[in-house]
Amino acid sequence: DTAVSQTPKYLVTQMGNDKSIKCEQNLGHDTMYWYKQDSKKFLKIMFSYNNKELIINETVPNRFSPKSPDKAHLNLHINSLELGDSAVYFCASSQSSGEAFFGQGTRLTVV
Amino acid sequence: GEDVEQSLFLSVREGDSSVINCTYTDSSSTYLYWYKQEPGAGLQLLTYIFSNMDMKQDQRLTVLLNKKDKHLSLRIADTQTGDSAIYFCAEPHTGRRALTFGSGTRLQVQP
Numbered sequence: 001d002t003a004v005s006q007t008p009k010y011l012v013t014q015m016g017n018d019k020s021i022k023c024e025q026n027l028g029h030d031t032m033y034w035y036k037q038d039s040k041k042f043l044k045i046m047f048s049y050n051n052k053e054l055i056i057n058e059t060v061p062n063r064f065s066p067k068s069p070d071k072a073h074l075n076l077h078i079n080s081l082e083l084g085d086s087a088v089y090f091c092a093s094s095q096s097s098g099e100a101f102f103g104q105g106t107r108l109t110v111v
Numbered sequence: 112g113e114d115v116e117q118s119l120f121l122s123v124r125e126g127d128s129s130v131i132n133c134t135y136t137d138s139s140s141t142y143l144y145w146y147k148q149e150p151g152a153g154l155q156l157l158t159y160i161f162s163n164m165d166m167k168q169d170q171r172l173t174v175l176l177n178k179k180d181k182h183l184s185l186r187i188a189d190t191q192t193g194d195s196a197i198y199f200c201a202e203p204h205t206g207r208r209a210l211t212f213g214s215g216t217r218l219q220v221q222p
Contacts, residue, residue, distance in 0.1 A: 004153075031208050041148075041197055043212040056209050090153060097208045099144055100201075102153040 003027050006091045006103035013081055014111055021076045021106045023091030030095060031055075032074035034066060037088040037105070049074050050096075081110045115202060115213040122219045129187040131216045133200035138181060140202040144210065145174065145185050148197045157198070158185070187218075195220045 006023040013019055025032060033056075034046040047066040048056035054066065063079040078085060088107050092100040116134045123129045135143060141162050146154040160167045160174045160183070167174045173186040183200055197217050201210040 033209055041215045041217075043154075043199065043215075045209040045211070048209045050208055092154075094208075097203050099142070099156050099159060100154075100210055101156070102146075104153045 004091055004093055004101050004103040006089075006106055008106060009104060010107050010109075012109045012111065015081055015083060017081050018077070018079045019081060019108075020078070021089055021091075021108075023074050023076070023103060025072055025091075025093040025101070027093055027101060028095075029093040029101075030071060031093060031097070032068065032071075033092040033094075033100065034074065034076050035090040035092060035102075036060075037090060039087070043090070047074075047076075078108075081108075083110050086110045115200060115211055117198075117200060117213040117216045119214060120217050120219070122221060123190050125190060125192055125220055125222050127190055129190045129194070129218055129220075131185045131187075131198050131200075131218065133183040133185075133213050135181050135183060135200065135202045135213075137202055138178070142203065143174075143176065143183050144201040145172075145183075146199040146201060146212075148199065148215070150196075154199065190218075190220050192220045192222060194218060 004025045031050045033048045049068045052068045065077045068074045088105045090105050091103040094100040144159045145157040147157045148154050171188045175184045197215040199215045200213045
């Protein structure tokens, strides 16, 4: 049973396109996150949702919009993709501010 | 500031001990974490330490915490080639429901 699953694992798309990455957790956690990992492996928090409510919205372009239809899902929609958006995007979940469990990542390549 | 700092690279021989260091910033952190990321994979929680502890041992892993200096270390005894990965330390921040990660230390184990 996969605890935190995100799809797709790989995504190659052209500049200007709109794409979504989906994330689901079956751990019963109340908090979900999106992190971005760049080519140097730095990890930065993008968004955090607690019980479907946005609680962290770091400085990311407003082309990035998270959507949480329920506590177990947090999707990331990206409009007008740019070359600089190429990265690995990780979804994670936790119970309150406890340890975070991560998905396997989505490698986004914008060409 | 919110910088969590780690050295970027460590190379050891199989069978030696590895020590990965981390300097964190938030003295009110209740837990501090070590995550492992293998190539092409997500982050896996390796171990954690509660802030009122100085040391925690878990099989080949020993975590040392120096709260005065805000210094955290992870020692891996009898390092194996399967330990080759990137190791991240992480801390939660007061009032935030997300972990802040260090830059990651790439551990290379040579046979």
